[in-house]
Amino acid sequence: MTDAPLLPLFILLTSLGIAPLLFALPERSAGLRTAINLGAAGLKVALVAWLSWKVSQGVIYDLRFTVLPGLELKLQADPLAILFIALSAVLWFITTVYSVGYLEKGPHRARFFGFFSLCVGATVGIALAGNLFTFLIFYELLTLATYPLVIHRGTAEALRAGRIYLIYTLGGGLVLLLGTLGLWVLAGSTDFVPGGILSDVAVAAPLAAQLLFLVLIAGLGVKAALVPFHAWLPIAMVAPAPVSALLHAVAVVKAGAFGIMRVVYEVYGIETAQALGLTAPLAAIAAVTILYGSLRALSQDDIKRRLAWSTVSQVSYITLGVALASPIAAIGALAHLIHQGLMKITMFMAAGNLAEGLGVKKVSQMNGVGRAMPGTMAAFTLAALAMIGLPPLAGFVSKWYLATGGLEAGQGWVIALLLGSSLLNAGYFLPMLHRAWFVEPGAAAPDGLAHRRIGWMLAAPPLATAALVLIAGGLANAPFSPLEWTRFIVALEYPQAAFDDLPEAF
Amino acid sequence: MTELPTIDWPTAVVFAPLAGAILAFAWPRRAAALGLASVLVTAGAVAALALQVLAEGAVLTRLGNWGAPLGIDLRADGLSTVLLAMTVGVGAFVSLGALDSYAPARADDRTRRYFWPLWLLLLTGLNGAFLSTDVFNLYVMLEVIALAAVGLTVLGGGRAAVRAGLDYMYASILGALLFLMGVGFVYLELGRLDFAGLIAAEPAPALTAALALMIAGLLLKTALFPLHFWLPGAHANATAPASALLSGLVVKVSLYVFLRLTQYMPLPDELLVTLIGALGAGAILWGGIQALRAERLKLLVAWSTVVQIGLIFVAFARAGQVGLAESWKAVALLILAHAVAKAGMFLAAGRIKDEVGHDRIADLDRSPIRPTLAQFTFALAAISLIGLPPSLGFAGKWVLMEGAMAAGYWHWVGVTMIGTLFSVAYFSRVLASFLRFDRMRSPVAEHQGWALADAAPLILALSALGLGLAAAPILAFMEIGYPFGATP
Numbered sequence: 001m002t003d004a005p006l007l008p009l010f011i012l013l014t015s016l017g018i019a020p021l022l023f024a025l026p027e028r029s030a031g032l033r034t035a036i037n038l039g040a041a042g043l044k045v046a047l048v049a050w051l052s053w054k055v056s057q058g059v060i061y062d063l064r065f066t067v068l069p070g071l072e073l074k075l076q077a078d079p080l081a082i083l084f085i086a087l088s089a090v091l092w093f094i095t096t097v098y099s100v101g102y103l104e105k106g107p108h109r110a111r112f113f114g115f116f117s118l119c120v121g122a123t124v125g126i127a128l129a130g131n132l133f134t135f136l137i138f139y140e141l142l143t144l145a146t147y148p149l150v151i152h153r154g155t156a157e158a159l160r161a162g163r164i165y166l167i168y169t170l171g172g173g174l175v176l177l178l179g180t181l182g183l184w185v186l187a188g189s190t191d192f193v194p195g196g197i198l199s200d201v202a203v204a205a206p207l208a209a210q211l212l213f214l215v216l217i218a219g220l221g222v223k224a225a226l227v228p229f230h231a232w233l234p235i236a237m238v239a240p241a242p243v244s245a246l247l248h249a250v251a252v253v254k255a256g257a258f259g260i261m262r263v264v265y266e267v268y269g270i271e272t273a274q275a276l277g278l279t280a281p282l283a284a285i286a287a288v289t290i291l292y293g294s295l296r297a298l299s300q301d302d303i304k305r306r307l308a309w310s311t312v313s314q315v316s317y318i319t320l321g322v323a324l325a326s327p328i329a330a331i332g333a334l335a336h337l338i339h340q341g342l343m344k345i346t347m348f349m350a351a352g353n354l355a356e357g358l359g360v361k362k363v364s365q366m367n368g369v370g371r372a373m374p375g376t377m378a379a380f381t382l383a384a385l386a387m388i389g390l391p392p393l394a395g396f397v398s399k400w401y402l403a404t405g406g407l408e409a410g411q412g413w414v415i416a417l418l419l420g421s422s423l424l425n426a427g428y429f430l431p432m433l434h435r436a437w438f439v440e441p442g443a444a445a446p447d448g449l450a451h452r453r454i455g456w457m458l459a460a461p462p463l464a465t466a467a468l469v470l471i472a473g474g475l476a477n478a479p480f481s482p483l484e485w486t487r488f489i490v491a492l493e494y495p496q497a498a499f500d501d502l503p504e505a506f
Numbered sequence: 507m508t509e510l511p512t513i514d515w516p517t518a519v520v521f522a523p524l525a526g527a528i529l530a531f532a533w534p535r536r537a538a539a540l541g542l543a544s545v546l547v548t549a550g551a552v553a554a555l556a557l558q559v560l561a562e563g564a565v566l567t568r569l570g571n572w573g574a575p576l577g578i579d580l581r582a583d584g585l586s587t588v589l590l591a592m593t594v595g596v597g598a599f600v601s602l603g604a605l606d607s608y609a610p611a612r613a614d615d616r617t618r619r620y621f622w623p624l625w626l627l628l629l630t631g632l633n634g635a636f637l638s639t640d641v642f643n644l645y646v647m648l649e650v651i652a653l654a655a656v657g658l659t660v661l662g663g664g665r666a667a668v669r670a671g672l673d674y675m676y677a678s679i680l681g682a683l684l685f686l687m688g689v690g691f692v693y694l695e696l697g698r699l700d701f702a703g704l705i706a707a708e709p710a711p712a713l714t715a716a717l718a719l720m721i722a723g724l725l726l727k728t729a730l731f732p733l734h735f736w737l738p739g740a741h742a743n744a745t746a747p748a749s750a751l752l753s754g755l756v757v758k759v760s761l762y763v764f765l766r767l768t769q770y771m772p773l774p775d776e777l778l779v780t781l782i783g784a785l786g787a788g789a790i791l792w793g794g795i796q797a798l799r800a801e802r803l804k805l806l807v808a809w810s811t812v813v814q815i816g817l818i819f820v821a822f823a824r825a826g827q828v829g830l831a832e833s834w835k836a837v838a839l840l841i842l843a844h845a846v847a848k849a850g851m852f853l854a855a856g857r858i859k860d861e862v863g864h865d866r867i868a869d870l871d872r873s874p875i876r877p878t879l880a881q882f883t884f885a886l887a888a889i890s891l892i893g894l895p896p897s898l899g900f901a902g903k904w905v906l907m908e909g910a911m912a913a914g915y916w917h918w919v920g921v922t923m924i925g926t927l928f929s930v931a932y933f934s935r936v937l938a939s940f941l942r943f944d945r946m947r948s949p950v951a952e953h954q955g956w957a958l959a960d961a962a963p964l965i966l967a968l969s970a971l972g973l974g975l976a977a978a979p980i981l982a983f984m985e986i987g988y989p990f991g992a993t994p
Contacts, residue, residue: 023882067977068901068905068978068981069982071978107943137896140894140895144889148941151938151941155942155943159938159941162938166930166934170930174923177907178907178919178923181904181908182911184908185908185911185912
């Protein structure tokens, strides 16, 4: 019973379809370009809301198109897809407003917005992919669409960063292609099915299944910035602020984490993955990445670089929650997919505002910036506190579920890990907040913090996402909050778990 | 069955371009209009033939009603028809591109006068080769193609083009001679030259020798490493539309003949299949290194052709001798992918050269002139040649790797992946310079590089990208009439 079976396709087209239009638009038609951008982004939010409603009512969307014999391009709107797509839709709208403000009068805007919408379209495809083959196609499209954004400034430094970015991500894509082929040859299917498709293979050829897991996680781990595939992420910081914001919140790193989720839950199935002994090493890698990223963040003076290392650490919470193989931890992982996106995009937009409004790009220049840009710094502060894990903000909710899930799975070390990571989070965020609010601007400040006015298009977006951070944490138990939706998903992935026993949040 | 007035489409497909060639030669002032019209008529005939093949299966025409083994038969099965469609489709867009490249402002009179007859003669030869059912007819068509192709190589070029054209001619003549010797052996052994005779023949040493000679000739003509020496110079120095035809179409016909012969006359030994694959791997590595070092855009694109030919032979060998019954599909998909993408890329490279005024890769980012659309087209074509989804190149690579993996031939998987990395490396040399803006003296205004002439390459590149999604129907079509089944 579907009244609009093509709805997922329309959502995909709101972003992909306008890209050619944006490329073709003359550079000077700024008004029209903004209208198209915001119109499409707004339309997408509405369509995604409609789709979420339908899916929550049990409607199943499944679009297939045969590409090679037996191999289908498949779009499927399941609850997990909705989670990611909703994040992408909301943040696209907000980031578009921010980008319009940020790039005002800058060069190459036609190109920028064209690739920007391709990039967002690729994340929609990744979310809706109903099999690994489709996922791979959009995964590669994402790489190609983000490369021109990363090197948007066109300087030697940007190109160098872009080259490293391309080597890592295309290399990862090639490894994922190998894994997808392996899955296809081994299982005869690449479909995402709750409970997985590899349970038979795991019995017949456990070694092949284990090797395949290694290949798949390596391919996805590049984008998810798992150690040792993380080096590109801090380097890609040369990108303009809205690009960094999008890269860290929804697009690239999330695509990797989301893929790991799909592979563990719906290719292998959590039980099979556990039986093959794959979840424990994955959890270990995630734990190492969480600590290493935080440690490296401590010593960065460049604000965006510090935030980037923090992303390396924070995104691995998602992988950790998946790998703990406990339904409660899974709730934490899924919720963190959303929460980390909201928090990190706030911080990157705030960092962009500091650079635009005050010329402040380093932590050591942040003295007194709170007084100069109170709104921006308030948003930044809220997001930073949430990330440290202050209740009742969003980051606390994620960490709470991860820790409880760790206990449930009998992995007490997770508590220590989360405590240690939170301490490190505090270690690199609190000094920034301290400088911003409590230290007088000194000689180190560029231009003595002479304030250039930034327009509302730059000022409002971080405030909006900060408000979402507050809402996602404070109203975590309200219907249609990210947390509630994740329970819906986990009920699908862990059909055996008795959900009445799951703790209500606080 | 109701009687419909039927046109013999296979004959029309061969004779329409021949008539066009003669007319364009006889009436040089109207050459462009006549040429374009003739290409369009041929395209219509191919479309009609494709519909007929789709409805009825393979179509056989006996010229003069002599019939094999004495007369000339033309046969269109699925594979032939797909390649005919590829040829005339690519040819039509290259023709449109040629209208701009050989516009009176850009090319001299002689170039404009001779391009159309040569190209239409080439089209006649290509179509004839794809429809041939006997090896002597194939030999004739290969000679027609070589004649026209050498002409196109030297057309409108300077001294370098003439020298490259000479190399090309020597290679071509030697290749044709080897092929003809093979044909002679076949005739001496069997007394007939048609495919059906080859299939029915018992294995014999003379036939093995014949196959070896013909394969050697074909490999020389198709420029498989280490017999590729003539290709980069010829393809890089010709004018852009000619390069597009040479790289996109001409090298494909010898590949196609190779594919037919190796199916009809089984290779004596697994080792030979491996050797051919190994030469392909050599082409991927050597061509990749040369493309990394190339200083000119068109030379880089030409070296990429050497790489792609290598990849196609790896696809041939992907699952060994046993796998040949399936591997031809991977080969055919990659042939198709390369034809469309490379023609688009050469036309785009020509556009960039025309607009910027040179094609030195190192200086592209110094120019304040950025032919944006042509650069974009180049990037799209590169996506297909690298083999990124959803392009046709990706579909071909997928089928290649899938078969190799299923057969446990991991070395071919590895070679393909290394080739992919190489192609990323050499194409990104060019693409990065398109996007670099800190080395120019004067500001650049984007979107200044639009012209109607960008349409033809853009459509080709977009087709290469989008046709990957249609790989399943293409594969199904190619199997109509069982090109390599029990009954030819």
